Amino acid sequence: MSLLDLFKILLLILLIVCAVSVNLTHRLLPAVIIFMSYSTIMSIVWILMESPDLAITEAAVGAGVTSILFFLTLRKVNENEEIGPDSDSKKEDRT
Amino acid sequence: MKSRLRAWFDGDLSGMEEFVQVTETPDATHEDFKQTELAFEESLPQNPRSRMIERLGRKSYHILYRVVAVTSCIVFIGVMLYVIGHLSRFGTDNPRADEVSRRYIESGLEETGATNIVAGMILDYRAFDTLGESHVLFTALVCVAMLLQLDRKNTRRDLEDYYTTTLDVYFRTSQDRILQTIGFFVVPFIMMFGIYVLVNGHLSPGGGFSGGAILGAGMIILSCSLGFKTADRLLTARRLNLVTFIALAFYSISKCYVFYTGANGLENHIPKGIPGAILSGGLILPLNVAVGLVVACTMYGFFSLFRRGKLGSD
Numbered sequence: 001m002s003l004l005d006l007f008k009i010l011l012l013i014l015l016i017v018c019a020v021s022v023n024l025t026h027r028l029l030p031a032v033i034i035f036m037s038y039s040t041i042m043s044i045v046w047i048l049m050e051s052p053d054l055a056i057t058e059a060a061v062g063a064g065v066t067s068i069l070f071f072l073t074l075r076k077v078n079e080n081e082e083i084g085p086d087s088d089s090k091k092e093d094r095t
Numbered sequence: 096m097k098s099r100l101r102a103w104f105d106g107d108l109s110g111m112e113e114f115v116q117v118t119e120t121p122d123a124t125h126e127d128f129k130q131t132e133l134a135f136e137e138s139l140p141q142n143p144r145s146r147m148i149e150r151l152g153r154k155s156y157h158i159l160y161r162v163v164a165v166t167s168c169i170v171f172i173g174v175m176l177y178v179i180g181h182l183s184r185f186g187t188d189n190p191r192a193d194e195v196s197r198r199y200i201e202s203g204l205e206e207t208g209a210t211n212i213v214a215g216m217i218l219d220y221r222a223f224d225t226l227g228e229s230h231v232l233f234t235a236l237v238c239v240a241m242l243l244q245l246d247r248k249n250t251r252r253d254l255e256d257y258y259t260t261t262l263d264v265y266f267r268t269s270q271d272r273i274l275q276t277i278g279f280f281v282v283p284f285i286m287m288f289g290i291y292v293l294v295n296g297h298l299s300p301g302g303g304f305s306g307g308a309i310l311g312a313g314m315i316i317l318s319c320s321l322g323f324k325t326a327d328r329l330l331t332a333r334r335l336n337l338v339t340f341i342a343l344a345f346y347s348i349s350k351c352y353v354f355y356t357g358a359n360g361l362e363n364h365i366p367k368g369i370p371g372a373i374l375s376g377g378l379i380l381p382l383n384v385a386v387g388l389v390v391a392c393t394m395y396g397f398f399s400l401f402r403r404g405k406l407g408s409d
Binding site: 051052053056057060061064065068069072073076 | 211213292300301302304305308309311312315394397398401402
């Protein structure tokens with residue numbers, strides 16, 4: 001077994017760990033970051049499987065754009081609770 | 096009708112009050128849901144026996160849910176592993192399922208004129224799939240735009256710059272000197288790499304989807320680091336729609352021609368060129384550019400819609 005095979009097995013184990021731990025994470029931000037790392041590992045696996053075009057797409061879409069969209073959604077979800085314009089007016093009403 | 100649609104797309108919501116009214120009500124909090132639930136439970140018959148049955152039913156439902164979820168997961172994993180066991184080894188010949196791929200590998204260069212066989216496959220043999228995928232992306236963008244326009248918060252005049260200025264102060268995105276500087280230096284190279292991947296799609300790995308995704312990511316970094324005002328100079332809503340429309344229409348029309356000639360056994364007048372040259376591969380290069388433009392516009396459109404609820408205005 002060569003060093004490359006060991007590296008491949010390590011990557012596959014990391015993939016499974018990422019896939020399982022996304023489900024087990026209760027907070028959303030770490031879940032998105034784990035999802036991002038899953039995509040990054042997956043793009044390395046694509047390169048090792050000799051399909052660099054898929055690796056480019058995976059790195060750009062999976063690790064880049066999708067995660068940014070997830071972050072933006074999280075921000076939209078959070079701003080309703082914390083610093084949205086509505087919550088400010090609510091606070092003024094209470095005080 | 097057309098002007099009405101355009102006005103609606105630009106955020107004029109007159110005549111749609113009954114839809115907007117729903118979003119105007121204050122957001123229901125967790126407490127509200129709890130109170131509704133309590134009220135519902137009180138409205139149930141107070142008979143202790145029915146209560147017990149209900150509690151039992153709820154408990155058994157939870158148990159059943161878990162059992163079914165775990166068993167279906169295990170069955171699915173088992174089926175997948177069974178199928179994997181019957182696949183041929185990676186990289187070896189498989190006489191059962193090799194007919195199509197052998198044809199692609201052996202005569203792909205000759206028939207499509209593309210050195211990159213994957214591009215030849217995606218945009219020549221299976222161009223109809225790619226056409227559908229591009230339209231799916233465009234439809235998704237249109238749906239997101241429609242849904243986010245219904246939220247009054249995104250179209251209110253007094254909140255026009257709320258998402259671009261006030262929130263950026265909170266999250267310090269437009270004032271971050273490091274982000275600004277790095278974005279300023281990195282964006283041209285990302286764009287250049289994206290265009291390279293796009294234009295060389297028929298010669299080297301890459302193509303429409305990868306190059307478009309890189310271009311879209313470059314636009315996102317540009318608008319993140321230098322603000323939406325800079326990005327709006329390049330991409331407004333009208334230009335986004337125009338570019339997407341022209342790309343999709345070009346794809347459809349050119350592929351109509353190819354399908355028509357191919358299905359009727361007519362001669363195809365599109366020159367293939369010398370394999371390996373930048374201007375070769377027949378329609379693959381322009382189709383790659385078209386798909387890439389659609390993907391890039393969709394990526395940036397998603398980002399812009401999610402970030403501030405609208406596409407750039409002129």
